[in-house]
Amino acid sequence: MEAVTGKVQYRVIYADTDQMGVVYYGNYGKLYEIGRTEMIRGMGFPYKELEKSGVMMPVYSVESKYLNVITYDELITIETIVRELPTAKIKFQNRIFNEDGTLAHEATVVLVFMDTHTKKLVRAPEGLLKLFK
Amino acid sequence: MEAVTGKVQYRVIYADTDQMGVVYYGNYGKLYEIGRTEMIRGMGFPYKELEKSGVMMPVYSVESKYLNVITYDELITIETIVRELPTAKIKFQNRIFNEDGTLAHEATVVLVFMDTHTKKLVRAPEGLLKLFK
Amino acid sequence: MEAVTGKVQYRVIYADTDQMGVVYYGNYGKLYEIGRTEMIRGMGFPYKELEKSGVMMPVYSVESKYLNVITYDELITIETIVRELPTAKIKFQNRIFNEDGTLAHEATVVLVFMDTHTKKLVRAPEGLLKLFK
Amino acid sequence: MEAVTGKVQYRVIYADTDQMGVVYYGNYGKLYEIGRTEMIRGMGFPYKELEKSGVMMPVYSVESKYLNVITYDELITIETIVRELPTAKIKFQNRIFNEDGTLAHEATVVLVFMDTHTKKLVRAPEGLLKLFK
Numbered sequence: 463m464e465a466v467t468g469k470v471q472y473r474v475i476y477a478d479t480d481q482m483g484v485v486y487y488g489n490y491g492k493l494y495e496i497g498r499t500e501m502i503r504g505m506g507f508p509y510k511e512l513e514k515s516g517v518m519m520p521v522y523s524v525e526s527k528y529l530n531v532i533t534y535d536e537l538i539t540i541e542t543i544v545r546e547l548p549t550a551k552i553k554f555q556n557r558i559f560n561e562d563g564t565l566a567h568e569a570t571v572v573l574v575f576m577d578t579h580t581k582k583l584v585r586a587p588e589g590l591l592k593l594f595k
Numbered sequence: 596m597e598a599v600t601g602k603v604q605y606r607v608i609y610a611d612t613d614q615m616g617v618v619y620y621g622n623y624g625k626l627y628e629i630g631r632t633e634m635i636r637g638m639g640f641p642y643k644e645l646e647k648s649g650v651m652m653p654v655y656s657v658e659s660k661y662l663n664v665i666t667y668d669e670l671i672t673i674e675t676i677v678r679e680l681p682t683a684k685i686k687f688q689n690r691i692f693n694e695d696g697t698l699a700h701e702a703t704v705v706l707v708f709m710d711t712h713t714k715k716l717v718r719a720p721e722g723l724l725k726l727f728k
Numbered sequence: 729m730e731a732v733t734g735k736v737q738y739r740v741i742y743a744d745t746d747q748m749g750v751v752y753y754g755n756y757g758k759l760y761e762i763g764r765t766e767m768i769r770g771m772g773f774p775y776k777e778l779e780k781s782g783v784m785m786p787v788y789s790v791e792s793k794y795l796n797v798i799t800y801d802e803l804i805t806i807e808t809i810v811r812e813l814p815t816a817k818i819k820f821q822n823r824i825f826n827e828d829g830t831l832a833h834e835a836t837v838v839l840v841f842m843d844t845h846t847k848k849l850v851r852a853p854e855g856l857l858k859l860f861k
Numbered sequence: 862m863e864a865v866t867g868k869v870q871y872r873v874i875y876a877d878t879d880q881m882g883v884v885y886y887g888n889y890g891k892l893y894e895i896g897r898t899e900m901i902r903g904m905g906f907p908y909k910e911l912e913k914s915g916v917m918m919p920v921y922s923v924e925s926k927y928l929n930v931i932t933y934d935e936l937i938t939i940e941t942i943v944r945e946l947p948t949a950k951i952k953f954q955n956r957i958f959n960e961d962g963t964l965a966h967e968a969t970v971v972l973v974f975m976d977t978h979t980k981k982l983v984r985a986p987e988g989l990l991k992l993f994k
Binding site: 486487489492495518520521522524526531 | 922930
Binding site: 606608609610624625628629632641642643667668 | 872876891898908933934
Protein backbone atom coordinates (compact mmCIF):
# COMPACT_ATOMS: atom_id res chain seq x y z
CA MET A 463 0.00 0.00 0.00
CA GLU A 464 0.93 3.64 -0.33
CA ALA A 465 1.01 5.75 2.79
CA VAL A 466 -2.33 7.36 3.61
CA THR A 467 -2.18 10.83 5.16
CA GLY A 468 -4.72 13.01 6.89
CA LYS A 469 -4.46 16.54 8.22
CA VAL A 470 -6.70 18.43 10.60
CA GLN A 471 -6.37 21.71 12.41
CA TYR A 472 -7.04 22.27 16.09
CA ARG A 473 -7.25 25.49 18.11
CA VAL A 474 -5.58 25.23 21.53
CA ILE A 475 -7.83 26.31 24.42
CA TYR A 476 -7.17 27.23 28.04
CA ALA A 477 -8.31 23.79 29.12
CA ASP A 478 -5.37 22.26 27.24
CA THR A 479 -2.71 24.34 28.97
CA ASP A 480 -1.03 24.00 32.35
CA GLN A 481 0.74 26.47 34.58
CA MET A 482 3.94 26.20 32.54
CA GLY A 483 1.89 28.15 29.98
CA VAL A 484 1.96 25.38 27.36
CA VAL A 485 -0.19 22.41 26.38
CA TYR A 486 0.01 19.86 29.22
CA TYR A 487 1.97 16.78 28.14
CA GLY A 488 -0.88 14.54 29.22
CA ASN A 489 -3.34 16.20 26.85
CA TYR A 490 -1.67 15.07 23.61
CA GLY A 491 -3.61 11.80 23.56
CA LYS A 492 -6.69 13.82 22.60
CA LEU A 493 -4.79 15.38 19.72
CA TYR A 494 -3.79 11.97 18.35
CA GLU A 495 -7.41 10.86 18.69
CA ILE A 496 -8.66 13.87 16.73
CA GLY A 497 -6.00 13.22 14.09
CA ARG A 498 -6.80 9.57 13.42
CA THR A 499 -10.57 10.00 13.72
CA GLU A 500 -10.64 12.75 11.14
CA MET A 501 -8.26 10.83 8.86
CA ILE A 502 -10.56 7.80 8.88
CA ARG A 503 -13.63 9.99 8.45
CA GLY A 504 -11.96 11.60 5.47
CA MET A 505 -11.52 8.14 3.94
CA GLY A 506 -15.27 7.65 4.21
CA PHE A 507 -15.38 5.25 7.14
CA PRO A 508 -16.26 7.07 10.38
CA TYR A 509 -15.02 5.37 13.51
CA LYS A 510 -18.59 5.42 14.79
CA GLU A 511 -19.60 3.11 11.93
CA LEU A 512 -16.81 0.76 12.92
CA GLU A 513 -18.24 0.59 16.42
CA LYS A 514 -21.72 -0.12 15.13
CA SER A 515 -20.31 -3.09 13.23
CA GLY A 516 -19.25 -4.61 16.57
CA VAL A 517 -15.57 -3.72 16.49
CA MET A 518 -13.77 -1.44 18.89
CA MET A 519 -10.19 -0.20 18.76
CA PRO A 520 -8.47 0.09 22.13
CA VAL A 521 -5.00 1.62 22.15
CA TYR A 522 -2.15 -0.82 22.71
CA SER A 523 0.91 1.41 22.75
CA VAL A 524 1.98 5.03 22.42
CA GLU A 525 5.43 6.52 21.78
CA SER A 526 5.73 10.29 21.98
CA LYS A 527 8.48 12.86 21.53
CA TYR A 528 7.96 16.46 22.67
CA LEU A 529 10.09 18.61 20.39
CA ASN A 530 8.67 22.10 20.85
CA VAL A 531 6.08 23.63 23.16
CA ILE A 532 2.57 24.37 21.93
CA THR A 533 0.94 27.47 23.40
CA TYR A 534 -2.51 28.86 24.05
CA ASP A 535 -4.63 29.84 21.05
CA GLU A 536 -2.26 28.34 18.47
CA LEU A 537 -3.97 26.85 15.44
CA ILE A 538 -1.94 23.66 15.23
CA THR A 539 -1.95 21.05 12.46
CA ILE A 540 -2.23 17.38 13.34
CA GLU A 541 -0.93 15.08 10.62
CA THR A 542 -1.73 11.39 10.71
CA ILE A 543 -0.09 8.75 8.54
CA VAL A 544 -0.71 5.03 8.06
CA ARG A 545 2.12 3.30 6.21
CA GLU A 546 1.34 -0.36 6.75
CA LEU A 547 -1.76 -2.39 5.96
CA PRO A 548 -3.74 -3.01 9.16
CA THR A 549 -3.73 -6.59 10.44
CA ALA A 550 -5.08 -7.30 13.93
CA LYS A 551 -3.55 -3.93 14.71
CA ILE A 552 -3.16 -0.58 13.03
CA LYS A 553 -0.31 1.89 13.45
CA PHE A 554 -0.88 5.64 13.23
CA GLN A 555 2.04 8.04 13.04
CA ASN A 556 1.32 11.59 14.16
CA ARG A 557 3.21 14.78 13.59
CA ILE A 558 1.94 17.97 15.17
CA PHE A 559 2.99 21.34 13.82
CA ASN A 560 2.93 24.74 15.55
CA GLU A 561 0.98 27.51 13.89
CA ASP A 562 4.25 28.80 12.37
CA GLY A 563 4.98 25.39 10.83
CA THR A 564 7.56 24.15 13.35
CA LEU A 565 7.45 20.40 14.01
CA ALA A 566 6.40 20.32 17.66
CA HIS A 567 5.64 16.68 18.32
CA GLU A 568 5.92 13.16 16.96
CA ALA A 569 4.01 10.10 18.08
CA THR A 570 3.28 6.54 17.08
CA VAL A 571 0.02 5.05 18.30
CA VAL A 572 -0.84 1.37 17.83
CA LEU A 573 -4.44 0.25 18.25
CA VAL A 574 -5.85 -3.26 18.08
CA PHE A 575 -9.16 -4.45 16.69
CA MET A 576 -11.38 -6.11 19.27
CA ASP A 577 -14.79 -7.74 19.06
CA THR A 578 -17.07 -5.56 21.19
CA HIS A 579 -18.87 -8.54 22.70
CA THR A 580 -16.25 -11.30 23.06
CA LYS A 581 -13.42 -8.79 23.79
CA LYS A 582 -11.20 -11.01 21.60
CA LEU A 583 -8.75 -9.58 19.11
CA VAL A 584 -9.95 -9.78 15.52
CA ARG A 585 -8.59 -8.84 12.12
CA ALA A 586 -9.29 -5.37 10.72
CA PRO A 587 -12.81 -5.22 9.24
CA GLU A 588 -12.83 -5.70 5.45
CA GLY A 589 -14.62 -2.38 4.96
CA LEU A 590 -11.75 -0.56 6.59
CA LEU A 591 -9.01 -2.67 5.01
CA LYS A 592 -10.05 -2.05 1.45
CA LEU A 593 -9.67 1.69 1.98
CA PHE A 594 -5.95 1.18 2.49
CA LYS A 595 -5.37 -1.18 -0.42
CA MET B 596 -33.39 14.33 58.23
CA GLU B 597 -30.23 15.87 59.61
CA ALA B 598 -27.65 17.13 57.19
CA VAL B 599 -25.11 14.50 56.18
CA THR B 600 -21.57 15.73 55.59
CA GLY B 601 -18.50 14.19 53.98
CA LYS B 602 -14.96 15.49 53.67
CA VAL B 603 -12.14 14.34 51.43
CA GLN B 604 -8.77 15.78 50.59
CA TYR B 605 -7.35 16.16 47.10
CA ARG B 606 -3.87 17.12 45.94
CA VAL B 607 -3.86 19.48 42.94
CA ILE B 608 -1.71 18.29 40.04
CA TYR B 609 -0.30 20.01 36.97
CA ALA B 610 -3.06 18.49 34.85
CA ASP B 611 -5.62 20.49 36.83
CA THR B 612 -4.00 23.87 36.22
CA ASP B 613 -4.07 26.21 33.26
CA GLN B 614 -1.76 28.96 32.09
CA MET B 615 -3.24 31.42 34.59
CA GLY B 616 -1.36 29.24 37.10
CA VAL B 617 -4.50 28.11 38.91
CA VAL B 618 -6.97 25.22 38.69
CA TYR B 619 -8.88 25.58 35.40
CA TYR B 620 -12.50 26.55 36.05
CA GLY B 621 -13.70 23.65 33.91
CA ASN B 622 -11.95 21.08 36.10
CA TYR B 623 -14.08 21.64 39.21
CA GLY B 624 -16.70 19.10 38.08
CA LYS B 625 -14.17 16.37 38.90
CA LEU B 626 -13.75 17.79 42.38
CA TYR B 627 -17.50 17.69 43.05
CA GLU B 628 -17.57 14.12 41.73
CA ILE B 629 -14.79 13.07 44.10
CA GLY B 630 -16.58 14.80 46.96
CA ARG B 631 -19.97 13.14 46.54
CA THR B 632 -18.54 9.73 45.62
CA GLU B 633 -16.41 9.57 48.74
CA MET B 634 -19.28 10.89 50.88
CA ILE B 635 -21.57 8.10 49.68
CA ARG B 636 -18.80 5.53 50.02
CA GLY B 637 -18.28 6.71 53.58
CA MET B 638 -21.96 6.04 54.25
CA GLY B 639 -21.41 2.46 53.15
CA PHE B 640 -23.10 2.60 49.76
CA PRO B 641 -20.52 2.93 46.97
CA TYR B 642 -21.84 4.54 43.79
CA LYS B 643 -20.64 1.48 41.90
CA GLU B 644 -23.12 -0.66 43.85
CA LEU B 645 -25.87 1.75 42.89
CA GLU B 646 -25.00 1.23 39.25
CA LYS B 647 -25.04 -2.53 39.63
CA SER B 648 -28.57 -2.27 40.98
CA GLY B 649 -29.64 -0.76 37.65
CA VAL B 650 -29.74 2.89 38.65
CA MET B 651 -27.57 5.65 37.28
CA MET B 652 -27.33 9.25 38.39
CA PRO B 653 -26.84 11.78 35.60
CA VAL B 654 -26.25 15.36 36.64
CA TYR B 655 -29.19 17.70 36.05
CA SER B 656 -27.83 21.08 37.16
CA VAL B 657 -24.75 22.75 38.58
CA GLU B 658 -24.35 26.16 40.21
CA SER B 659 -20.80 27.27 41.01
CA LYS B 660 -19.16 30.28 42.61
CA TYR B 661 -15.40 30.79 42.32
CA LEU B 662 -14.35 32.71 45.43
CA ASN B 663 -10.60 32.19 45.58
CA VAL B 664 -8.03 30.61 43.27
CA ILE B 665 -6.68 27.13 43.93
CA THR B 666 -3.05 26.59 42.99
CA TYR B 667 -0.72 23.75 42.06
CA ASP B 668 0.17 21.21 44.73
CA GLU B 669 -2.37 22.51 47.25
CA LEU B 670 -3.93 19.85 49.44
CA ILE B 671 -7.51 21.05 49.24
CA THR B 672 -10.51 19.84 51.23
CA ILE B 673 -13.75 19.04 49.43
CA GLU B 674 -16.78 19.14 51.70
CA THR B 675 -20.07 17.63 50.53
CA ILE B 676 -23.41 18.12 52.28
CA VAL B 677 -26.86 16.65 51.68
CA ARG B 678 -29.57 18.54 53.57
CA GLU B 679 -32.75 17.18 52.00
CA LEU B 680 -34.03 13.65 51.64
CA PRO B 681 -33.48 12.42 48.07
CA THR B 682 -36.64 12.02 45.96
CA ALA B 683 -36.29 11.48 42.21
CA LYS B 684 -33.33 13.78 42.61
CA ILE B 685 -30.59 14.43 45.12
CA LYS B 686 -28.90 17.74 45.89
CA PHE B 687 -25.23 17.89 46.90
CA GLN B 688 -23.72 21.10 48.23
CA ASN B 689 -19.97 21.41 47.91
CA ARG B 690 -17.54 23.72 49.61
CA ILE B 691 -13.89 23.56 48.64
CA PHE B 692 -11.22 24.91 50.96
CA ASN B 693 -7.67 25.98 50.17
CA GLU B 694 -4.85 24.28 52.03
CA ASP B 695 -4.76 27.27 54.43
CA GLY B 696 -8.48 26.88 55.19
CA THR B 697 -9.83 29.70 52.99
CA LEU B 698 -13.22 29.00 51.42
CA ALA B 699 -12.31 28.88 47.73
CA HIS B 700 -15.43 27.58 46.05
CA GLU B 701 -19.11 26.78 46.52
CA ALA B 702 -21.30 24.64 44.33
CA THR B 703 -24.69 22.98 44.27
CA VAL B 704 -25.02 19.88 42.10
CA VAL B 705 -28.38 18.21 41.47
CA LEU B 706 -28.46 14.65 40.11
CA VAL B 707 -31.46 12.58 39.14
CA PHE B 708 -32.03 8.86 39.51
CA MET B 709 -32.54 7.05 36.23
CA ASP B 710 -33.25 3.44 35.36
CA THR B 711 -30.19 2.23 33.44
CA HIS B 712 -32.26 0.31 30.93
CA THR B 713 -35.45 2.31 30.40
CA LYS B 714 -33.68 5.69 30.88
CA LYS B 715 -36.78 6.80 32.82
CA LEU B 716 -36.52 8.80 36.03
CA VAL B 717 -37.10 6.73 39.16
CA ARG B 718 -37.22 7.38 42.87
CA ALA B 719 -34.03 7.08 44.92
CA PRO B 720 -33.28 3.41 45.69
CA GLU B 721 -34.47 2.35 49.16
CA GLY B 722 -30.97 1.22 50.10
CA LEU B 723 -29.66 4.72 49.56
CA LEU B 724 -32.66 6.49 51.06
CA LYS B 725 -32.50 4.75 54.40
CA LEU B 726 -28.94 5.99 54.91
CA PHE B 727 -30.27 9.54 55.01
CA LYS B 728 -33.24 8.89 57.30
CA MET C 729 -26.88 47.41 23.30
CA GLU C 730 -28.35 44.70 21.11
CA ALA C 731 -27.56 41.12 21.97
CA VAL C 732 -24.40 39.80 20.32
CA THR C 733 -24.46 36.15 19.28
CA GLY C 734 -21.77 33.72 18.20
CA LYS C 735 -22.03 30.14 16.98
CA VAL C 736 -19.36 27.50 16.65
CA GLN C 737 -19.45 23.79 15.94
CA TYR C 738 -17.57 21.15 17.89
CA ARG C 739 -17.09 17.45 17.20
CA VAL C 740 -17.37 15.26 20.32
CA ILE C 741 -14.40 12.92 20.83
CA TYR C 742 -13.84 9.86 22.98
CA ALA C 743 -11.93 11.97 25.50
CA ASP C 744 -15.13 13.93 26.20
CA THR C 745 -17.24 10.90 27.05
CA ASP C 746 -17.54 8.81 30.20
CA GLN C 747 -18.70 5.29 30.83
CA MET C 748 -22.36 6.35 30.72
CA GLY C 749 -21.64 6.73 26.99
CA VAL C 750 -22.27 10.48 26.95
CA VAL C 751 -20.25 13.68 27.38
CA TYR C 752 -19.07 13.81 31.00
CA TYR C 753 -20.86 16.58 32.89
CA GLY C 754 -17.53 18.01 34.04
CA ASN C 755 -16.33 18.56 30.47
CA TYR C 756 -18.88 21.23 29.55
CA GLY C 757 -16.67 24.03 30.86
CA LYS C 758 -14.45 23.48 27.83
CA LEU C 759 -17.44 23.86 25.56
CA TYR C 760 -18.40 27.20 27.10
CA GLU C 761 -14.78 28.32 26.74
CA ILE C 762 -14.74 27.42 23.05
CA GLY C 763 -18.05 29.22 22.57
CA ARG C 764 -17.06 32.53 24.13
CA THR C 765 -13.51 32.52 22.71
CA GLU C 766 -14.74 32.05 19.17
CA MET C 767 -17.51 34.62 19.67
CA ILE C 768 -14.97 37.24 20.76
CA ARG C 769 -12.57 36.24 18.00
CA GLY C 770 -15.41 36.66 15.52
CA MET C 771 -15.89 40.22 16.79
CA GLY C 772 -12.27 40.93 15.94
CA PHE C 773 -10.80 40.95 19.43
CA PRO C 774 -9.07 37.64 20.20
CA TYR C 775 -8.86 36.79 23.88
CA LYS C 776 -5.11 36.43 23.47
CA GLU C 777 -4.89 40.12 22.58
CA LEU C 778 -6.81 40.93 25.74
CA GLU C 779 -4.22 39.06 27.75
CA LYS C 780 -1.37 40.89 26.06
CA SER C 781 -2.97 44.17 27.13
CA GLY C 782 -2.55 43.09 30.74
CA VAL C 783 -6.11 41.96 31.46
CA MET C 784 -7.20 38.46 32.33
CA MET C 785 -10.71 37.12 32.74
CA PRO C 786 -11.14 34.56 35.50
CA VAL C 787 -14.54 32.89 35.79
CA TYR C 788 -16.64 34.06 38.73
CA SER C 789 -19.77 31.90 38.45
CA VAL C 790 -21.36 29.19 36.33
CA GLU C 791 -24.96 27.99 36.19
CA SER C 792 -25.67 24.92 34.06
CA LYS C 793 -28.71 22.89 33.10
CA TYR C 794 -28.29 19.49 31.46
CA LEU C 795 -31.39 18.99 29.29
CA ASN C 796 -30.38 16.20 26.92
CA VAL C 797 -27.35 13.93 26.63
CA ILE C 798 -24.65 14.60 24.05
CA THR C 799 -23.03 11.52 22.54
CA TYR C 800 -19.79 10.50 20.88
CA ASP C 801 -19.04 11.92 17.43
CA GLU C 802 -21.95 14.36 17.44
CA LEU C 803 -21.28 17.64 15.68
CA ILE C 804 -22.78 19.95 18.25
CA THR C 805 -23.43 23.68 17.98
CA ILE C 806 -22.35 25.99 20.79
CA GLU C 807 -24.24 29.28 20.83
CA THR C 808 -22.95 32.18 22.93
CA ILE C 809 -24.90 35.34 23.66
CA VAL C 810 -23.99 38.57 25.45
CA ARG C 811 -27.06 40.68 26.26
CA GLU C 812 -25.66 43.27 28.66
CA LEU C 813 -22.80 45.73 28.29
CA PRO C 814 -19.73 44.46 30.18
CA THR C 815 -18.81 46.38 33.32
CA ALA C 816 -16.23 44.91 35.69
CA LYS C 817 -17.80 41.63 34.65
CA ILE C 818 -19.23 40.07 31.53
CA LYS C 819 -22.05 37.55 31.28
CA PHE C 820 -22.08 34.89 28.58
CA GLN C 821 -25.15 32.76 27.98
CA ASN C 822 -24.56 29.44 26.27
CA ARG C 823 -26.95 27.10 24.56
CA ILE C 824 -25.63 23.83 23.19
CA PHE C 825 -27.54 21.96 20.50
CA ASN C 826 -27.33 18.29 19.55
CA GLU C 827 -26.47 17.45 15.95
CA ASP C 828 -30.21 16.99 15.27
CA GLY C 829 -30.99 20.46 16.61
CA THR C 830 -32.30 19.49 20.06
CA LEU C 831 -31.48 21.97 22.82
CA ALA C 832 -29.18 19.88 25.02
CA HIS C 833 -27.75 22.34 27.49
CA GLU C 834 -28.02 25.86 28.87
CA ALA C 835 -25.45 27.76 30.88
CA THR C 836 -24.67 31.22 32.16
CA VAL C 837 -21.01 32.01 32.78
CA VAL C 838 -19.90 35.24 34.45
CA LEU C 839 -16.28 36.34 34.16
CA VAL C 840 -14.58 39.31 35.74
CA PHE C 841 -11.85 41.55 34.37
CA MET C 842 -8.67 41.50 36.37
CA ASP C 843 -5.37 43.32 36.05
CA THR C 844 -2.79 40.63 35.32
CA HIS C 845 -0.19 42.19 37.60
CA THR C 846 -2.10 43.72 40.50
CA LYS C 847 -4.79 40.99 40.45
CA LYS C 848 -7.32 43.74 41.14
CA LEU C 849 -10.68 43.91 39.39
CA VAL C 850 -10.83 46.46 36.61
CA ARG C 851 -13.44 47.69 34.16
CA ALA C 852 -13.74 46.02 30.76
CA PRO C 853 -11.05 47.33 28.39
CA GLU C 854 -12.33 50.05 26.08
CA GLY C 855 -11.28 48.07 23.00
CA LEU C 856 -13.60 45.26 24.02
CA LEU C 857 -16.41 47.52 25.23
CA LYS C 858 -16.80 49.41 22.01
CA LEU C 859 -17.45 46.18 20.14
CA PHE C 860 -20.63 45.73 22.14
CA LYS C 861 -21.90 49.31 21.83
CA MET D 862 22.92 4.23 42.60
CA GLU D 863 20.27 1.79 43.74
CA ALA D 864 16.86 1.99 42.18
CA VAL D 865 14.49 4.31 44.04
CA THR D 866 10.84 3.27 44.11
CA GLY D 867 7.65 5.05 45.06
CA LYS D 868 4.08 3.79 45.29
CA VAL D 869 0.83 5.71 45.47
CA GLN D 870 -2.79 4.69 45.20
CA TYR D 871 -5.39 6.40 43.05
CA ARG D 872 -9.15 5.94 42.91
CA VAL D 873 -10.54 5.99 39.35
CA ILE D 874 -13.41 8.45 38.86
CA TYR D 875 -16.05 8.89 36.16
CA ALA D 876 -14.05 11.74 34.66
CA ASP D 877 -11.23 9.30 33.86
CA THR D 878 -13.40 6.88 31.90
CA ASP D 879 -14.68 6.95 28.34
CA GLN D 880 -17.61 5.29 26.64
CA MET D 881 -15.68 2.00 26.29
CA GLY D 882 -16.24 1.84 30.06
CA VAL D 883 -12.53 2.00 30.91
CA VAL D 884 -9.95 4.68 31.70
CA TYR D 885 -9.40 6.73 28.51
CA TYR D 886 -5.96 6.06 27.05
CA GLY D 887 -5.23 9.78 26.96
CA ASN D 888 -5.71 10.15 30.72
CA TYR D 889 -2.71 8.04 31.76
CA GLY D 890 -0.36 11.04 31.63
CA LYS D 891 -2.03 12.29 34.81
CA LEU D 892 -1.36 8.97 36.48
CA TYR D 893 2.35 9.12 35.66
CA GLU D 894 2.41 12.68 36.98
CA ILE D 895 0.82 11.63 40.27
CA GLY D 896 3.29 8.75 40.51
CA ARG D 897 6.48 10.74 40.06
CA THR D 898 5.29 13.74 42.08
CA GLU D 899 4.46 11.62 45.09
CA MET D 900 7.70 9.64 44.73
CA ILE D 901 9.76 12.83 44.82
CA ARG D 902 7.66 14.23 47.67
CA GLY D 903 8.29 11.02 49.57
CA MET D 904 12.03 11.59 49.14
CA GLY D 905 11.61 14.97 50.82
CA PHE D 906 11.93 17.22 47.79
CA PRO D 907 8.51 18.36 46.57
CA TYR D 908 8.38 19.30 42.91
CA LYS D 909 7.01 22.68 43.95
CA GLU D 910 10.28 23.42 45.75
CA LEU D 911 12.15 22.55 42.60
CA GLU D 912 10.10 25.12 40.72
CA LYS D 913 10.77 27.76 43.33
CA SER D 914 14.50 27.19 42.83
CA GLY D 915 14.08 28.27 39.20
CA VAL D 916 14.07 24.85 37.56
CA MET D 917 11.19 23.30 35.66
CA MET D 918 10.90 19.82 34.24
CA PRO D 919 9.11 19.57 30.90
CA VAL D 920 8.47 16.07 29.56
CA TYR D 921 10.66 15.04 26.65
CA SER D 922 9.35 11.58 25.77
CA VAL D 923 6.79 9.00 26.80
CA GLU D 924 6.54 5.31 25.93
CA SER D 925 3.41 3.49 27.07
CA LYS D 926 2.06 -0.04 26.88
CA TYR D 927 -1.60 -0.75 27.69
CA LEU D 928 -1.71 -4.31 29.01
CA ASN D 929 -5.06 -4.50 30.79
CA VAL D 930 -8.04 -2.18 31.09
CA ILE D 931 -8.60 -0.12 34.23
CA THR D 932 -12.22 0.41 35.21
CA TYR D 933 -14.33 2.87 37.17
CA ASP D 934 -13.86 3.02 40.94
CA GLU D 935 -10.79 0.76 40.95
CA LEU D 936 -8.20 1.64 43.59
CA ILE D 937 -5.13 1.32 41.42
CA THR D 938 -1.49 1.38 42.48
CA ILE D 939 0.97 3.57 40.59
CA GLU D 940 4.59 2.47 41.00
CA THR D 941 7.40 4.79 39.97
CA ILE D 942 11.04 3.75 39.67
CA VAL D 943 14.22 5.72 38.94
CA ARG D 944 17.16 3.46 38.11
CA GLU D 945 19.70 5.90 36.73
CA LEU D 946 21.24 9.00 38.25
CA PRO D 947 19.64 12.12 36.74
CA THR D 948 21.86 14.16 34.41
CA ALA D 949 20.27 16.88 32.30
CA LYS D 950 17.36 14.48 32.17
CA ILE D 951 15.61 12.05 34.47
CA LYS D 952 13.89 8.81 33.53
CA PHE D 953 10.84 7.56 35.43
CA GLN D 954 9.50 4.07 34.87
CA ASN D 955 5.87 3.52 35.81
CA ARG D 956 3.93 0.37 36.39
CA ILE D 957 0.23 0.63 37.14
CA PHE D 958 -1.59 -2.22 38.85
CA ASN D 959 -5.30 -3.01 38.90
CA GLU D 960 -7.00 -3.25 42.26
CA ASP D 961 -6.62 -7.05 42.07
CA GLY D 962 -2.87 -6.76 41.52
CA THR D 963 -2.79 -7.35 37.75
CA LEU D 964 -0.12 -5.39 35.89
CA ALA D 965 -2.26 -3.10 33.74
CA HIS D 966 0.19 -0.63 32.28
CA GLU D 967 3.87 0.17 31.79
CA ALA D 968 5.42 3.48 30.84
CA THR D 969 8.74 5.25 30.62
CA VAL D 970 8.68 9.03 30.94
CA VAL D 971 11.79 11.15 30.37
CA LEU D 972 11.85 14.73 31.62
CA VAL D 973 14.53 17.35 31.20
CA PHE D 974 15.68 20.03 33.59
CA MET D 975 15.22 23.54 32.29
CA ASP D 976 16.05 26.95 33.70
CA THR D 977 12.71 28.67 34.22
CA HIS D 978 13.98 32.00 32.94
CA THR D 979 16.49 31.22 30.20
CA LYS D 980 14.57 28.12 29.04
CA LYS D 981 17.95 26.44 28.59
CA LEU D 982 18.62 22.86 29.61
CA VAL D 983 20.52 22.54 32.87
CA ARG D 984 21.89 19.73 35.00
CA ALA D 985 19.72 18.26 37.75
CA PRO D 986 19.79 20.50 40.83
CA GLU D 987 22.25 19.29 43.47
CA GLY D 988 19.50 19.10 46.09
CA LEU D 989 17.64 16.59 43.98
CA LEU D 990 20.72 14.68 42.85
CA LYS D 991 21.98 13.89 46.31
CA LEU D 992 18.71 12.16 47.14
CA PHE D 993 19.51 9.54 44.51
CA LYS D 994 23.16 9.01 45.45
